[in-house]
Amino acid sequence: MKHLGMVCILSSLLTLSACIRIEVHEKNHPDLRRQPVDDSAVVVGLSMKVKALLGSGPISGAYFVRLEEKKDILKQDRPMLAIFNGSYVYLVNAQPGRYAAVAVLYPCRLFDKCWIFPLPKSLIEQTITTVAPGTVGYLGDYEIELSGNARDGGDDVAQYYFHLLSARPSVGDINLLLALPLKSVRDEQSTQHFLKLTDEKLLEKRGVKWSSWIQEQLQMHY
Amino acid sequence: MSHNIFRIRSFNLIGTLVLLSTMGTALLGCIGTYNESPLSRTNPLEQQHQRTNTPLHVYYYSDVLRDSLLSSDLRALKHVFGEHVAEQTVVATVPPQRGLYVHVYKTSSPGPPTIFYRLWLLTVFVIPYYRDVAEYSFEYDLYIDTVLRKTYHYEIRSRHLFWIGALPFSWITLLMNSYENAREAIIHQFIRDARSDGFL
Numbered sequence: 001m002k003h004l005g006m007v008c009i010l011s012s013l014l015t016l017s018a019c020i021r022i023e024v025h026e027k028n029h030p031d032l033r034r035q036p037v038d039d040s041a042v043v044v045g046l047s048m049k050v051k052a053l054l055g056s057g058p059i060s061g062a063y064f065v066r067l068e069e070k071k072d073i074l075k076q077d078r079p080m081l082a083i084f085n086g087s088y089v090y091l092v093n094a095q096p097g098r099y100a101a102v103a104v105l106y107p108c109r110l111f112d113k114c115w116i117f118p119l120p121k122s123l124i125e126q127t128i129t130t131v132a133p134g135t136v137g138y139l140g141d142y143e144i145e146l147s148g149n150a151r152d153g154g155d156d157v158a159q160y161y162f163h164l165l166s167a168r169p170s171v172g173d174i175n176l177l178l179a180l181p182l183k184s185v186r187d188e189q190s191t192q193h194f195l196k197l198t199d200e201k202l203l204e205k206r207g208v209k210w211s212s213w214i215q216e217q218l219q220m221h222y
Numbered sequence: 223m224s225h226n227i228f229r230i231r232s233f234n235l236i237g238t239l240v241l242l243s244t245m246g247t248a249l250l251g252c253i254g255t256y257n258e259s260p261l262s263r264t265n266p267l268e269q270q271h272q273r274t275n276t277p278l279h280v281y282y283y284s285d286v287l288r289d290s291l292l293s294s295d296l297r298a299l300k301h302v303f304g305e306h307v308a309e310q311t312v313v314a315t316v317p318p319q320r321g322l323y324v325h326v327y328k329t330s331s332p333g334p335p336t337i338f339y340r341l342w343l344l345t346v347f348v349i350p351y352y353r354d355v356a357e358y359s360f361e362y363d364l365y366i367d368t369v370l371r372k373t374y375h376y377e378i379r380s381r382h383l384f385w386i387g388a389l390p391f392s393w394i395t396l397l398m399n400s401y402e403n404a405r406e407a408i409i410h411q412f413i414r415d416a417r418s419d420g421f422l
Contacts, residue, residue: 037313037314038313038314038315040315078361081285093315094283095281095316096315133316
């Protein structure tokens with residue numbers, strides 16, 4: 001009996017040592033999820049809800065692209081995953097430039113099943129925002145609903161991101177569905193709300209240059 | 223009667239141990255290896271090149287959720303560049319007006335769960351599940367004086383066997399090429415490629 005227990009423990013330890021990699025977060029490293037890596041680093045955020053049968057739910061992530069010079073500027077090759085934090089999804093320590101949201105993730109369910117909605121061209125264009133070095137960019141507040149399978153329809157930009165994201169599913173199983181925009185808001189009030197919550201919840205008022213920039217913006221409008 | 227109870231208690235204890243260890247390890251029970259081409263172990267970077275004393279600026283993005291800018295990938299980049307390319311490596315979001323700038327874009331593509339993966343889960347890891355995928359891809363953009371000179375593509379393939387029967391042999395993973403080795407080999411390969419193109 002004892003031997004069996006020993007074998008069990010030994011095999012557990014062997015497997016744990018072989019398969020688990022613990023990433024030690026070094027104490028003296030600043031928390032770069034909240035602090036800029038350099039003077040130019042930016043934060044980009046967006047809020048979006050998906051209308052479902054039982055009300056609206058927030059997205060769990062979004063794919064942003066940095067709009068670099070290209071023949072078709074909306075069709076970029078490198079979507080970047082922005083993660084949900086509080087009421088918004090964020091890309092932190094990104095490069096300054098023009099950004100747009102091209103697809104959103106709906107919460108993952110059993111067996112890693114996720115829903116990805118490539119956004120229609122018209123909505124992508126609405127989200128385009130220029131983020132100056134060292135600042136915080138807001139792409140807006142939106143609500144969408146499911147309008148069909150992306151495989152069968154959608155404009156050329158939605159189709160482009162459908163194929164791009166299908167080829168590299170980094171979030172498990174994906175179902176690509178077309179999004180139909182219902183509501184979009186990006187006024188002074190929603191921007192201020194975004195900035196306030198970003199400083200409080202995401203940066204926890206420790207965002208150094210970002211936090212002071214946000215405070216300046218908020219004071220300018222009081 | 224008391225003998226029977228003792229037996230049942232012993233069985234419970236051993237049973238619990240077996241169950242716990244099996245469950246815990248089966249979830250992770252794997253034999254895996256990571257490969258790129260060529261392997262750094264057999265093809266280390268030659269040392270004869272002088273390091274530049276002007277700082278090398280790097281930017282790193284990863285879509286792997288657990289990664290941050292301070293991920294081990296960035297630390298590895300800084301370490302290898304510091305050893306072989308420049309005396310100082312600086313994280314920068316924009317290319318400097320003068321000098322080298324390397325932008326690294328990493329994506330993971332474990333692939334969608336297959337029918338075999340679902341069977342492996344549904345049968346509580348009894349049916350073996352083998353996976354061989356290009357799990358990570360890396361794109362290295364090399365800028366000189368803010369001008370993009372070339373983009374280099376690399377990928378890391380992973381091969382894993384997930385099976386409860388592989389448990390006793392899971393230590394083999396320790397002898398296999400790890401992700402860290404594969405990643406370092408790719409950084410070395412990038413430096414080698416950039417040098418052969420005359421950029422470094």
